[in-house]
Amino acid sequence: xxxxxxxxxxxxxxxxxxxxxxxxxxxxxxxxxxxxxxxxxxxxxxxxxxxxxxxxxxxxxxxxxxxxxxxxxxxxxxxxxxxxxxxxxxxxxxxxxxxxxxxxxxxxxxxxxxxxxxxxxxxxxxxxxxxxxxxxx
Numbered sequence: 221x222x223x224x225x226x227x228x229x230x231x232x233x234x235x236x237x238x239x240x241x242x243x244x245x246x247x248x249x250x251x252x253x254x255x256x257x258x259x260x261x262x263x264x265x266x267x268x269x270x271x272x273x274x275x276x277x278x279x280x281x282x283x284x285x286x287x288x289x290x291x292x293x294x295x296x297x298x299x300x301x302x303x304x305x306x307x308x309x310x311x312x313x314x315x316x317x318x319x320x321x322x323x324x325x326x327x328x329x330x331x332x333x334x335x336x337x338x339x340x341x342x343x344x345x346x347x348x349x350x351x352x353x354x355x356x357x
Contacts, residue, residue, distance in 0.1 A: 227253050234262075237340050243269040243323075247340045251333025259333030261340060262286070263326045267319040274316060278353035279330045281309040288324025290317045314357050 227249050234247035248260040273293065285305040292299050292307060294315045301307075309315050317324070330336060338352040349356070 223254050225253075235340055239266075239269060241269045242266045245339045247336060248327070249329075249333075250336060251330075254333055256333050258329055258331045259336035260327065260329040261336050263328055263339070264323055265317070265319055265326065266323045267321065270317050270319055272316060272356050273314050274349075275314045275355045275357060276309075276311045276330075276335065276353060277355065278311060279332055279335055280311055281307075281315075281335075282329040282331065283307045283309065284327040286325040286327055288322075289320035290324050290326075291320060292317055 229248045232246065236244055236246040238244040243266045244264050246262045248262055249258070251257070251259040283306065285301055285303050287303050289300065289302045290305075292301050292305075292315070294307070294309060295313055300320065317326075328339075335352055335354075338347045338349070338354070341347045
């Protein structure tokens with residue numbers, strides 16, 4: 221691991237982007253802090269603001285459900301999950317979530333890092349999914 225200095229992000233201490241519908245993504249560890257090896261964000265997603273089915277071509281996604289209920293769709297499988305559920309999703313596997321109820325909070329890690337800047341783009345930027353290796357089958 222290439223973490224050279226401790227990374228301590230307090231609650232609500234990371235750069236945050238909030239959508240008009242109330243979902244938010246908070247930066248926890250930026251890939252620049254890990255030599256590009258990984259990144260992590262805390263995502264609170266409101267029902268109706270879930271991502272479409274998508275595939276990552278450059279990174280694996282690690283997902284931990286902090287709170288709320290979800291229906292996870294991975295490939296052809298659909299599984300209802302709740303707090304404490306964990307998923308390791310390799311690149312190339314189509315996936316998405318559906319929030320059951322009002323909202324859910326997820327801790328997402330990406331290996332290698334980089335995709336965090338699609339979710340928390342620099343101020344004023346509108347990221348292009350293709351530039352981040354995302355496809356929507």
